[in-house]
Amino acid sequence: MQPTDPVSLASPGSVPDEHAQVYGRIARRLLPLLLICYVACYLDRVNVGFAKLQMAADLGFSDSVYGLGAGMFFIGYLAFEMPSNMILYRVGARRWLARIMITWALVSAATLFVRTPTMFYGMRFLLGIAEAGFFPGVVLYLTQWFPSAQRGKVITLFMIGIPIAGVLGGPVSGWIMEHMKGTGGLASWQWLFLLESLPSIVLGFVLFFFLPNSLSDVKWMSPDEKQYVRSQLANERRGKADASFTQMLLDRRVWICVAINFCNAMGQYGIGFWLPTLVQKMGIHDNFEIGYLSAIPYAVAVVAMVLVSRSGDRLRERRWHVAGPALVGTLGFVLSTLLVNQPSLAIAALTLATAGVMTTLPLFWCLPTAFLKDASGAAGIGLIxxxxxxxxxxxxxxxxxxxxxxxxxxxxxxxxAAWLVLSAFLILSIPAKLVNR
Structure with a gap:
């Protein structure tokens, strides 16, 4: 039987022909659900960027108040990220990821009750606590199904949820902001938080009932196929040190990855939280128009992420496939400031910046997973x-x-832009032999 997956997950020569379809079948079973969940996750995290277009005026929030509130999410996220990932490692992905989704949806919906800066900060902090562990938990989960040679494309197919959230969320959020104002006595930004939290609640229950915890739980693979995947993962683990938690904390490579992820995320959340405002500053004030113009950079980013990840897996090269897009993102950010009075060209520059920033994200996660495993991997991924x-x-x-x-x-x-330049420098400081697998 020939593989039916339109995206082949086997690198040329890396998997025997008789097993080439195994990873495609696993991907078809797991990735669509995880991708949809991540779309909902990222939308609930950054829809405050669209809410700001009217929320700030209604509540009298300055850019500083908005920026601090948007960022408070990550203080709660930081405090609970590593413990959450360790719990997932012990209790299994199905229950823990479902719990995370339902909890964050309830907190996101409750943001409609915000009236003061303090309430805004508190709700964003609670949202970070609720969501902590979802993304690194999924990355850890995928390492239990796919070996390193398949991981670049797999993580990319999961992480395109970020730009897809932008593609779908921009027009939807713009429509809600433009048409729901005053309905039922609620402001449009209140409807935004309420309506966009509902899919996460539904998906949380879907995860609980349909996501398998491990290979042992699935009935759609033969015993031989399961054994083949186990042997591939076991062979890969034999090349990694089984580090203790303390050794992981003292590992210089882990902290380099922390720094790289920090730099990349500076660009990512600059786009996520400020893109609607940047479009608005070009002289565009219709919320729906801002929504669909904001979707354009994310649509291009989806294509760029897939193409670059395929290239990285095919060539077994990681460093330049992460550093290169970071430098492209730098160029796009700088050009967007020089072309601000020419909206069409400025949107093109922001598209370049978004594509570059988003493309760094999935292939970056091939770096730490190349040398971390098992419990230390769970802690290390959570820490990074x-x-x-x-x-x-x-x-x-x-x-x-x-x-x-x-x-x-x-x-x-x-x-x-400056943070992305630093990211590229740090990525290229990692020895190629460590991560080009």
Whole structure:
């Protein structure tokens, strides 16, 4: 039987012909659900960027208040990320990921009750606690099904949930903001938080009933296929040190990955939290128009992520496939500030920036998973994501402060570009033999 998966997950020569379809079948069973969940996850995390278009005026919030509130999410996220990932490792992905989704949906919906800056900060902090562990938990989960040679494409197919959330969320959020104002006595931004939280609740229950915890749970693979996947993963693990938690904390490579993830995330959340505002500053004020124009950069990013990840897996090269897009993102950010008075060209520059930033994300996760495994892998991935996730606090907060102090949005954008240059430098400092697998 020939593989039916339109995206072949086997690198040429890396898997015997008789097993080439195994990873495609696993991907078809697991990735669509996980992808849809991540779309809902990212939308609930960054829809505050669209809410700001009217929420700030209704509640009297400055850019500094908004930036601090948007970033408070990541303080809660940091505090609970590693413990959450360790719990997932012990109790299994199905129950823990479902719990995370339902909890964050309820907190996101409750944000409609915010009235003061303190309430805004508190709700964002609670949302971070609720969501902590979802992304690194899924990355850890995927390493239990796919070996390193398949992982670049697999993680990319999961992480395109970020730009897909932008493609779908932009027009939907713009429509809600434009048409729901005053309905039922609620402001449009209140409807935004309420309506966009509902899919996450439904998906949480779907995860609980349909996501398998491990190979042992599935009935759609033969014993021989299961044994083949187990042997591939076991062979790969034999090349990794079984480090203790303390050794993981003292591993210089882990902290380099923390720094790289921080730099990349500065650009990612600069796009996620400020893109609608940047479009608005080009002189576009219709919320629906802002929504669909904001979707364009994310649509291009989906294509770029898939193409670059395929190239990285085919060539077994990781460093330049992460550093290169980071430098492309830098160029896009800088050009967007030079072309701000030419909206069409400025949107093209922001598209370049978004494609570059988003493309760094999935292939980056091939770096730490190349040398971490099992319990130390769970802790290491959680540490890298949580400490790196501090950028989710720093990026919107510093951008907001720079906007208020300088009254010029260019300085915030230039700051984001500088972080991406540092990311590229750190990536290229890692020995190629360590990660090019």
């Amino acid at each position: 994501n949580s400490v790196g996730g501090l950028a989710g606090f720093a990026s919107p907060f510093l951008t907001g402060r720079l906007n208020d102090v300088t009254h010029d949005a260019r300085y915030g954008v230039w700051m984001l």
